[in-house]
Amino acid sequence: MFFRNCSLMLIFVLEEKTQEQVIEVFDLLTEKLGITVFQELFPVILTYNGTEFQFPARLECDENGERRTKLFYCNPNSSWQKGMIEKNHEYIRYVIPKGISLDPYNQADATLLMNHINSEARDSLNGCTPFRLSQLLLNNALHKLLKLQEIPADEVSLKPALLKK
Numbered sequence: 301m302f303f304r305n306c307s308l309m310l311i312f313v314l315e316e317k318t319q320e321q322v323i324e325v326f327d328l329l330t331e332k333l334g335i336t337v338f339q340e341l342f343p344v345i346l347t348y349n350g351t352e353f354q355f356p357a358r359l360e361c362d363e364n365g366e367r368r369t370k371l372f373y374c375n376p377n378s379s380w381q382k383g384m385i386e387k388n389h390e391y392i393r394y395v396i397p398k399g400i401s402l403d404p405y406n407q408a409d410a411t412l413l414m415n416h417i418n419s420e421a422r423d424s425l426n427g428c429t430p431f432r433l434s435q436l437l438l439n440n441a442l443h444k445l446l447k448l449q450e451i452p453a454d455e456v457s458l459k460p461a462l463l464k465k
Contacts, residue, residue: 301345302385306433307425308418309388310446311410314352322352323359326369330362332445340439342369349373391417394458409463411447416458419451 301310314321330338347353356371395413396402418431425433431450435443442448 301342302388303430303434303438304384306437307384307388307422307430308434308438308448309385309391309414309430311392311414313405313407313410317350317352319352319355319358323355326359327363329445330368333439333441335362335366335368337439337441338368341442344370344372346372346374349376388417391420391458395460395462397460405463413463414446415449416451416456416462418448419453419456420458421453 301312302308312325314325329342333341345359353359353371353373360367360369360371362368392413395416396405415431418434419429421427421429429450431448434448
């Protein structure tokens with residue numbers, strides 16, 4: 301997940317690439333943050349039209365049927381419609397090169413990677429980091445729940461050694 305206003309990226313490890321796994325993440329976030337905070341953080345979700353997003357009603361509503369978000373889809377073969385997250389995917393590939401399986405990585409690995417990516421200063425943010433900007437723009441309950449923390453600039457690593465398996 302990606303917040304355009306601050307370039308903060310969230311990474312969730314799914315056991316399988318299924319709708320049920322995505323719903324589980326949405327339900328967990330809704331339960332732990334509360335529906336009001338979830339709605340504040342995720343009023344709209346833009347995604348691609350993959351099989352794990354094919355039942356929008358269940359993603360948009362919690363298990364009690366209360367609307368938590370609105371889901372929209374990019375047009376097929378239009379990655380430019382979500383270009384900012386595509387750039388963040390490059391950061392992932394600095395650490396886990398294309399062609400390397402993601403299977404050995406767990407949520408702790410993903411959180412470490414996410415924290416390093418979000419601690420990388422960006423020219424597009426006038427030298428600020430996504431983490432620091434997110435602390436100003438987002439409800440910090442998200443930071444606490446997902447163990448988001450800033451990595452000191454001189455310790456940020458976006459190389460394969462970060463997640464040596």
